[in-house]
Amino acid sequence: MPRTITVKGIGTASVKPDFIAVTMNIVSKDKEYVKSVENANKRIEMLQNAVVSSGFAKEDLKTLAFNVSTNYEGETDEHGRYRNVFAGYVCRYTLKLSFDMDAKRLAQTLTAISESGANAEFSIKFTVKYPERVSAELLVSATENARQKAEVLCAASGAKLGMLIKINYDWTDVNVFSPSVYKMEMERGVAVAGAVPEFEPENIESNDSAVFIWEII
Numbered sequence: 001m002p003r004t005i006t007v008k009g010i011g012t013a014s015v016k017p018d019f020i021a022v023t024m025n026i027v028s029k030d031k032e033y034v035k036s037v038e039n040a041n042k043r044i045e046m047l048q049n050a051v052v053s054s055g056f057a058k059e060d061l062k063t064l065a066f067n068v069s070t071n072y073e074g075e076t077d078e079h080g081r082y083r084n085v086f087a088g089y090v091c092r093y094t095l096k097l098s099f100d101m102d103a104k105r106l107a108q109t110l111t112a113i114s115e116s117g118a119n120a121e122f123s124i125k126f127t128v129k130y131p132e133r134v135s136a137e138l139l140v141s142a143t144e145n146a147r148q149k150a151e152v153l154c155a156a157s158g159a160k161l162g163m164l165i166k167i168n169y170d171w172t173d174v175n176v177f178s179p180s181v182y183k184m185e186m187e188r189g190v191a192v193a194g195a196v197p198e199f200e201p202e203n204i205e206s207n208d209s210a211v212f213i214w215e216i217i
Helices: 033-053 103-114 131-157
Strands: 004-015 019-030 062-076 082-100 121-127 161-168 185-187 190-192 204-216
Touching (some): 004 131, 019 103, 131 161, 131 204
Antiparallel strands (some): 161 204
């Protein structure tokens, strides 16, 4: 049986965000199913008009999720007994707008959305356009890190690193989002963008690992 050395390689990467993802939520409530959906659709049309006015195509606003559920509210009757009472339907849409990193365009777009009347809740994330490139960079870094460790250990123990026997890798989600938070002041329900000429989100810090087994001679 050959002698072996097992080393865990850790890959790290610090990546500058180059892509913006704006996620919007539309929630519509009504006693009637049809009206809850119709109201949500009207507000989505307002969002579409807002993104078009910001220079996007209507199709750039993607639907991530759609759901209609029943809504119940608790109440106490005249005898003091608690019960759940049907309150109507809740229609929820989740939409996403993504574009290349541009702070001024982001501010203009959020202002248009807030002024559209759609009353959408939104969140902003700074990420990368091609996350697979980050994953590849991490794996290369992890491999180089593992080999360096193995060579140091072999040299210190008077052995030599032989053939690579096995690689164990657990496919996990890699972080591709910046920790930076973008906020806009609200005035009477409308976002006030102001001037944001030099907004630079923090770099995305990612890591990944793999276990390598080499023969030692």
